[in-house]
Amino acid sequence: MIMQALAVGLACALVKFGAWWGAMGWDRPMVASTITGILLGHPVEGMTVGAALELVYMGTQSMGGVLPQDYGLGGVFGCAFAILATAKPSVAVALSIPFSMLGTLIYDLFKFWATSLITRFQKHLEDHQIGAFKRLWFTQATVYLTMYFLIGFISILLGTNAIKALVNNIPTAVMSSLTVAAGMLPALGMALLMITLWDKKLAPYFFIGFGLVAFFKGTLIEIAFLGAAIAVLAIIGQLTNHKTDKVAATTEDATTSEEEDFYND
Amino acid sequence: MIKMLRIDDRLIHGQVAVTWSKQLAVNRIIVVSDSISQDPIQVSALKMAAPEGIKAFILPVDKAAKMLNDPRADRLQVLLVMNNPVEVAQLLSELTTQPSVLDVANYGRVAGIEGRHKITDTVYLSDDEVTIFKTMATKGSHFIYQPLPNDAVKSVDELLEG
Known part of the structure; x- marks a missing residue:
């Protein structure tokens, strides 16, 4: 269990690093869950749970x-419990929610501390102590990443057996309710x-996706495949329009004033 | 009609461009500021920050008041964004129809909180600025504090009392 706990702790730290360093979006459940899956040696399960989350x-x-x-x-723990406690994806979804709530609380606590450091950062700058400024900045980053590593490590080390026992002992009625609830959460x-x-121009895409599932029994993979193709089509269309607009804008005489533009649609 | 006047140091950003513009269903966003409207770099950056389908304008106070007082503006759904309480008071006195909601969301942190009182987590006012808000309130312009649509509405009048 130590190895798995290390892996999940590392996943937590990695996800938070990629969410923060250049805002790369590693904290999106799709990515977070896949990272966790890879580190736990089950990349396919990671992706499946990630898509659901x-x-x-x-x-x-x-x-x-x-x-x-x-x-x-939420993404990391949903995936971790799906793999380690062999919970069904619907249960993983239900388990991930409380962790995402707890995460908000922890983040606020961290921010409380980080904000209190601002006066010290300012003082270092005023005193031209760049070395001290950098050290403080690295301390802050280290605390941030270590904190998330420990959350992952400790939760898995101490919590997996409890979660496993919980998953195995959930009465059938509660299990079916959870499955139904998890089915509604994506909605x-x-x-x-x-x-x-939501707007008029984007609504058709929504209905295309809905139709593919409702009438053709498409799976997420099939819809994502077609969705990617449609996205490329839309972007090519926009780029072409953009070019012709540019030509039109230069030839059109600029008599329409700002006022006229304001009232015209 | 003017759906909302929002005081925000950061002018057009995610909370304004994505959340409020959708919530209020506006089709025009006007940043009103004498200094910013004279700065071509800030003007083009702000226009880029506006969401698709919404026309953004960056206007000085007098011109904004003149254009909004035009009867043709009645059928437009407008969101005003400003970052200077002095100009806000000036604009409100020049407008014939007042905005439906007056919201102060983020103020006083970009210029520096030194010498300002904390009113809320994201609003810091100097003594002079407190006076401006109190004067506006006596003229019937009551501000609320509501950074995002899901946040609870707080009365600025009450926050200034407390």
Whole structure:
């Protein structure tokens, strides 16, 4: 269990590193879960659980420093328990939610400490002590990554047997309810995404995806394949329009004033 | 109509461009500032930050008031974003129709919190600025504090009292 705990701890630290260093999005459940799967030696399960979790957290975005749910930790732990406690993906989804909530709490605590360091950073700059500034910055980064490593390590080391016992002893009725609930969570994720994304121009894509599942019984892989092709088509169309727009803009005389543009659609 | 006037140091950014513009279903975002409207680099950067399908304008206070007071502006759904309380008070006194919501979301941290009082986590005001908000309130312009649509609405009048 030590090895698995090390692997999950490393996954937590890696995911948080890639989420923060250049905002590479490693904390998206799809990526986080795949990383965890690879480190635990089950890349395929990692990806499968990742796809299921991505749907759940699809509408959750971190915006302007506000993290409503820590989908990165949710992704790592959902995957870890699916593999280590051999839980079904639906159970993994249900288990990942409390970890994503706990993650928000931990992140806020860390931010509380990090914010308190700002006056010290400022003082080092005013005193032109670049060495001290850098040391403080590395301390902060080390605490951040170590903290997430320990969360992964300790949770798996101490919690896996408990989770395993829990998964094995869930009564059938509760298990079926969990499966149903986990089936509904992607709809919630999609709905949350739609709040920010829905508009007339994008609606057809939504219905194409829905139709592929509803009428042709498509799986996620098949839909992702067709979705990628449609995305390329859309981008090629936009690039072509962009070029012709540029030509049109230079030939059109610039008499339309800012005021006219404001009132015209 | 003006759906909201938002005071935000960062002007057009994720919270404004993605969340509020969708929530309020606006089709125009106007950044009102005398200094920024004169700076071509900031103007082009702000226009780039505006979401697709929404026209963004960066205007000085007088011109913004004139264009918004035009009857043709009534059918537009407008979001105003500003970063200077003095200009906010000036604009509100020049507008014939007041914005539906006045929201102060992020203020006082970019310029530096030195010499400012903490009103909320993301709003810091100097003594002068507190006076401006209190004066606006006596004229009927009551601000709320609500950074994101899901955040609870707080009355700035009450926050300034407490």
